[in-house]
Amino acid sequence: MKITKTAFSNAIVTNYFDTSLALLKENFSEDQSVIISDSNIIKLYSNALVNRKVIIIEAGENNKTQAAADKIIEELLELDADKQFTIIGLGGGVVTDIAGYVSAIYKRGTKLSLVPTSVLAMTDAAIGGKNGVNFGKYKNMVGTTRQPECIFFDYSFLSTLPKQEWISGFAEIIKHACIKDDDLFEFLERHTLDDFMEDKVLMGQLIERNVAIKYAVVTHDELEKADRFLLNFGHTFGHAIENIYGLPHGYAVSLGMVAAAKISEEINNFHSADVKRISNLLEKYGLPVEMKTDPQAIFALMIKDKKRSGDAVNFVLLNRIGDAVAKKISFKQLQDMQNQIL
Amino acid sequence: MKITKTAFSNAIVTNYFDTSLALLKENFSEDQSVIISDSNIIKLYSNALVNRKVIIIEAGENNKTQAAADKIIEELLELDADKQFTIIGLGGGVVTDIAGYVSAIYKRGTKLSLVPTSVLAMTDAAIGGKNGVNFGKYKNMVGTTRQPECIFFDYSFLSTLPKQEWISGFAEIIKHACIKDDDLFEFLERHTLDDFMEDKVLMGQLIERNVAIKYAVVTHDELEKADRFLLNFGHTFGHAIENIYGLPHGYAVSLGMVAAAKISEEINNFHSADVKRISNLLEKYGLPVEMKTDPQAIFALMIKDKKRSGDAVNFVLLNRIGDAVAKKISFKQLQDMQNQIL
Numbered sequence: 001m002k003i004t005k006t007a008f009s010n011a012i013v014t015n016y017f018d019t020s021l022a023l024l025k026e027n028f029s030e031d032q033s034v035i036i037s038d039s040n041i042i043k044l045y046s047n048a049l050v051n052r053k054v055i056i057i058e059a060g061e062n063n064k065t066q067a068a069a070d071k072i073i074e075e076l077l078e079l080d081a082d083k084q085f086t087i088i089g090l091g092g093g094v095v096t097d098i099a100g101y102v103s104a105i106y107k108r109g110t111k112l113s114l115v116p117t118s119v120l121a122m123t124d125a126a127i128g129g130k131n132g133v134n135f136g137k138y139k140n141m142v143g144t145t146r147q148p149e150c151i152f153f154d155y156s157f158l159s160t161l162p163k164q165e166w167i168s169g170f171a172e173i174i175k176h177a178c179i180k181d182d183d184l185f186e187f188l189e190r191h192t193l194d195d196f197m198e199d200k201v202l203m204g205q206l207i208e209r210n211v212a213i214k215y216a217v218v219t220h221d222e223l224e225k226a227d228r229f230l231l232n233f234g235h236t237f238g239h240a241i242e243n244i245y246g247l248p249h250g251y252a253v254s255l256g257m258v259a260a261a262k263i264s265e266e267i268n269n270f271h272s273a274d275v276k277r278i279s280n281l282l283e284k285y286g287l288p289v290e291m292k293t294d295p296q297a298i299f300a301l302m303i304k305d306k307k308r309s310g311d312a313v314n315f316v317l318l319n320r321i322g323d324a325v326a327k328k329i330s331f332k333q334l335q336d337m338q339n340q341i342l
Numbered sequence: 343m344k345i346t347k348t349a350f351s352n353a354i355v356t357n358y359f360d361t362s363l364a365l366l367k368e369n370f371s372e373d374q375s376v377i378i379s380d381s382n383i384i385k386l387y388s389n390a391l392v393n394r395k396v397i398i399i400e401a402g403e404n405n406k407t408q409a410a411a412d413k414i415i416e417e418l419l420e421l422d423a424d425k426q427f428t429i430i431g432l433g434g435g436v437v438t439d440i441a442g443y444v445s446a447i448y449k450r451g452t453k454l455s456l457v458p459t460s461v462l463a464m465t466d467a468a469i470g471g472k473n474g475v476n477f478g479k480y481k482n483m484v485g486t487t488r489q490p491e492c493i494f495f496d497y498s499f500l501s502t503l504p505k506q507e508w509i510s511g512f513a514e515i516i517k518h519a520c521i522k523d524d525d526l527f528e529f530l531e532r533h534t535l536d537d538f539m540e541d542k543v544l545m546g547q548l549i550e551r552n553v554a555i556k557y558a559v560v561t562h563d564e565l566e567k568a569d570r571f572l573l574n575f576g577h578t579f580g581h582a583i584e585n586i587y588g589l590p591h592g593y594a595v596s597l598g599m600v601a602a603a604k605i606s607e608e609i610n611n612f613h614s615a616d617v618k619r620i621s622n623l624l625e626k627y628g629l630p631v632e633m634k635t636d637p638q639a640i641f642a643l644m645i646k647d648k649k650r651s652g653d654a655v656n657f658v659l660l661n662r663i664g665d666a667v668a669k670k671i672s673f674k675q676l677q678d679m680q681n682q683i684l
Binding site for chain 1: 352408412415419422424425426446447449451472474477480482483485486487565646648650651652
């Protein structure tokens with residue numbers, strides 16, 4: 001096990017890498033904590049959670065709603081949970097997002113710890129304090145930014161993770177490489193998905209490296225006034241595609257990154273050879289890079305995006321692999337380019 | 343007009359005292375702001391709000407719900423409101439609480455300004471960043487602590503305030519005197535409600551003094567780990583009574599303060615003569631000091647109170663007028679005293 005501490009302006013997060021679920025027992029009394037998890041996780045790990053207070057939500061992005069949050073709050077009241085309780089979000093990104101959100105608003109804030117169980121949650125969703133729920137068809141439209149006290153990285157969860165979720169998680173890993181770390185990009189080019197699925201040590205190193213990239217960005221800009229925004233690379237088109245076509249998050253972000261790379265080529269002097277490298281790397285890790293989409297439906301959703309500002313959308317472009325920049329692009333300009341990018 | 347700035351660890355609040363609604367025009371463009379208000383206020387002030395984006399909620403504590411927040415979020419989406427929008431909460435405590443809550447969670451946080459229109463909102467609810475909604479019969483069970491950018495105190499709103507709301511507001515003013523300011527207590531003893539209702543300058547001074555008391559407490563303890571907790575004087579029984587009997591907030595807090603003063607006499611050496619002084623002052627300002635209540639129903643609700651901690655409740659007691667202290671009291675001890683205090 002390896003323990004690190006990450007300091008934010010108003011909080012310190014303790015990270016336990018290469019730990020095990022058993023550590024929860026030592027850290028949190030049964031009386032003063034409650035686990036929020038989903039139906040899939042509970043099926044697999046019910047033995048490890050004997051005697052624990054557990055609130056179960058239905059698995060899946062469709063259940064990341066205010067109604068699910070309300071149901072959790074109702075159960076917390078039934079458990080007589082007070083502000084000193086620790087809410088433990090145990091699951092993928094849907095669970096860690098909703099657990100963080102409930103912890104932020106229940107009684108104006110309880111303690112929070114996260115146990116991410118998917119590649120995506122370990123390398124992205126559980127890191128940095130963003131939480132929230134969807135509102136109708138709009139992703140993450142309601143939520144807060146608030147850091148957990150602890151994050152537990154137990155790599156053994158990955159042994160039961162379906163391959164599709166491994167692939168989806170690698171989209172955010174490739175995103176980190178694209179915007180911040182060309183060495184990581186080359187490292188990923190030299191390996192394959194199977195390498196990481198088969199070698200727990202190698203995967204542990206990859207997770208730590210991605211957590212470090214994300215922390216480096218978000219500790220300097222917790223509330224996304226500048227650099228944190230770059231983490232949205234691929235997410236403007238990605239969120240719209242995810243909502244309309246119901247793709248897994250990483251698959252949609254993959255398509256969004258290809259679109260963003262092409263826009264970077266059109267208006268930011270990004271090399272066409274590097275567009276191809278990104279597209280090749282995504283494909284190598286099993287991610288989609290082409291899909292027939294309806295541009296009108298996508299633009300209609302983008303108008304509601306959190307990244308919109310007036311008639312334009314703040315867009316993340318690449319200067320080169322490992323170096324990103326945010327630029328305002330008008331909806332008109334995007335629509336003019338739609339044949340080249342979608 | 344007088345402008346002051348109040349610094350919190352993560353925010354600075356600008357306070358405009360003795361200002362007017364016209365100032366909103368100068369400070370907030372019609373394009374980039376939206377007013378949240380209630381049906382009563384809008385009836386009275388619709389002329390001043392011409393050309394403004396306005397979201398109207400039903401007036402009354404019963405409408406301080408997640409459902410009302412969801413409806414506001416829906417309207418914000420229809421208005422294409424983005425994170426740079428300022429939400430302006432214009433109304434009494436229900437409006438400022440719900441506007442603050444929506445501003446905290448919509449797109450993970452928009453700008454927020456408050457225009458309190460009642461005595462209670464000007465001296466208490468709008469100050470200090472607590473926001474939230476009720477959950478079923480449990481008061482303020484969901485919310486956050488987050489400071490507004492600006493607060494506008496326009497005393498002319500008080501000219502249309504019903505007398506019952508004046509009276510309700512004075513409960514929190516008397517509370518401030520009880521826990522922090524014996525000079526203010528004597529000042530209130532020397533005056534009457536009519537003095538303040540008739541003299542806008544005197545009332546303006548009283549509001550400023552109460553805002554200063556509340557800021558002095560909350561800037562040192564924004565997240566209620568210590569001193570801020572004293573502001574809950576009268577609110578443990580008060581919230582329970584408010585929920586069960588549907589009394590206005592200040593009326594219920596008045597009864598709660600009498601109960602807390604009696605407990606202070608029983609177990610904290612608080613003078614019985616001072617219990618009487620508090621009770622007399624509350625009566626002088628039109629507030630109730632006696633009511634037949636059902637102790638069982640009250641204790642059942644208190645178990646769900648945010649201030650509960652295990653088998654005990656954190657209770658605010660008085661040492662003397664102007665000096666309060668928090669003490670844990672077990673439910674059993676409270677129940678043993680119920681004949682003396684309720």
